Amino acid sequence: MTSARPVPAEHGLPPKNRTADRRRAWTGPALLGAGFRPFFLGAAVWSALAMALWIPALTGAIGIPTRLAPVDWHVHAMLYGYVPAVLAGFLLTAIPNWTGRLPVVGWPLAALVVVWLAGRLAVAGSALVPSPLAAAIDLAFLPLLALVAAREIVAGRNWRNLPVLAAVLLVAAGNLAFHLEAPSGAAAQGYGARLGLATIVFLVLLIGGRIVPSFTRNWLAQRGPGRLPAPLGRFDALALAAGGVALVGWIIAPDSPAAGVACLAAAALHLIRLWRWVGWRTTSEPLVTILHLAYLFAPTGFLLAGFAALGAGVPTSAAVHAWTAGLIGTMTLAVMTRATLGHTGRKLTAGRATTAIYAAILAAATFRVAAAFTPQHAALLTASALLWIAAFAGFSLAFSKPLTRDRLP
CATH class of the missing domain: 1.20.1410 (I/LWEQ domain)
Incomplete structure (x- = not known):
């Protein structure tokens, strides 16, 4: 923030x-x-x-x-x-x-x-x-x-x-x-679904670009010397601009070659942006690592949308679900768990229940994207849906107490 x-x-x-x-x-x-x-x-x-x-x-x-x-x-x-x-x-x-x-x-x-x-x-x-x-x-x-x-x-x-x-x-x-x-x-x-989805994706790129490196830097700074996330700068502005252009092109003409090229360029820039945040140094704390894994679905979605637009045999639904189930589903759960812990006076660390929620949403998103490439995809769709339910029902159960009771001293 x-x-x-x-x-x-x-x-x-x-x-x-x-x-x-x-x-x-x-x-x-x-x-x-x-x-x-x-x-x-x-x-x-x-x-x-x-x-x-x-x-x-x-x-x-x-x-x-x-x-x-x-x-x-x-x-x-x-x-x-x-x-x-x-x-x-x-x-x-x-x-x-x-x-x-x-x-x-x-x-x-x-x-x-x-x-x-x-x-x-x-x-x-x-x-x-x-x-x-x-x-x-x-x-x-x-x-x-x-x-x-x-x-x-x-x-x-x-x-x-x-x-x-x-x-x-x-x-x-x-x-x-x-x-x-x-x-x-x-x-x-239609245009309504694409406008809403593209806007939310850009919002995640904007806000995620603030909170992911910030929370990562704060956590790493408490653990001694080592590489820290790159500060916000011109490269981030370039990546955001490229992402915005690609998303506008995707809204207007998702199957056009121009939109495809723009999406591939955005994928490369946002993958580099994510690498600059040194997420591999956070693997001992799922509460931080999940932010990086969630953001990874942003360039993945751009990559799949680009190949789909250029007629490379990638279904558009793969890109859509990389952004919806992957980027949005995972990032929102990551933010909801972290914000709830922080604002209710709990320790900012992922317990077993929180880690299980993260595993469920990551698996749900992965299965849903994979289902787009599989002709016989009923089993993958069912597994993805059940894991999605497990992730959000798990959040509802695990976090109902801190959400409905007074903040801890």
């Missing part, structure tokens, strides 16, 4: 103390004492539940009362259901640190959670209500989150993080486009 611009203290208290006081002043359920608590837990439960529903829905064993085609519902449930909840938990926790302003806690936080939950129910049950109403309920959350974030960023004069706000609005635009394309029955392959 970025360092905040100094802001004036109010009532004689420095910003960090004011933030802590605001959280301590909340005497209701601990679950509503910080943004990461309800949204990380809700995101994990939803992710496991949505995948558990998707398996029998895919085989026709059950029917989900939604107007979306089955594949469209699956994509929307993850891309515009799970990810916005994680994004909300991250932003509502990070923004007070960026700006020094008071966090959103208590009943205003509960209202945001209710809006997000209403969207999940509206889309899943959209066949039972007018389609415009279901879409409107679902579309309300991201603009509301952007409004809350904008108020805090602008009031705190934290202009450096305005790109994060722009990303939230782009994801909201992608969700709108997805709903507009849904009547065709192929929204999962």
Whole structure:
């Protein structure tokens, strides 16, 4: 996370103390004492539940009362259901640190959670209500989150993080486009899905480029001399620019040679970027290593997308799932586990349960990418889905106590 611009203290208290006081002043359920608590837990439960529903829905064993085609519902449930909840938990926790302003806690936080939950129910049950109403309920959350974030960023004069706000609005635009394309029955392959996915991938490149080397440097610095991650500089700006160009090209024309070349260039640059962060020195602490393994799926996705666009026999779904199941799934779990431990007063180290969660999500992502290359892929798809459920259900169980109880002294 970025360092905040100094802001004036109010009532004689420095910003960090004011933030802590605001959280301590909340005497209701601990679950509503910080943004990461309800949204990380809700995101994990939803992710496991949505995948558990998707398996029998895919085989026709059950029917989900939604107007979306089955594949469209699956994509929307993850891309515009799970990810916005994680994004909300991250932003509502990070923004007070960026700006020094008071966090959103208590009943205003509960209202945001209710809006997000209403969207999940509206889309899943959209066949039972007018389609415009279901879409409107679902579309309300991201603009509301952007409004809350904008108020805090602008009031705190934290202009450096305005790109994060722009990303939230782009994801909201992608969700709108997805709903507009849904009547065709192929929204999962449309502009709305690609816009949302590409924006989230770029957001991971942007924020991951800050936190992965920062957390790695902090951990390595406590363990004596040795090589440290390269500081942020021009190379990172070049890699981000190349990634942005490649993603824009992929949104517009994913099968074009130009997009393919741009994706291959981005893959090379982001692989070098990751190497500069010396992740191989962190293998004794899974809480740090997982950040590097998650980021590895970014150049992998670019590489697969590039070969797919150039007609090299690589299916586009391999690139998509390298980014979705691999980069997004693994990175969000890595951030959720680390943030939960840190913000609830736990030791920043991965125990057995956390390590098992990481193993499950890495295996789920690997199997899902591999399934794209295998004609008889039912077993791989099933294994990937079950491992995905295990990872997110495991997070829900292992972290429910710290998320729903007061911070340790």
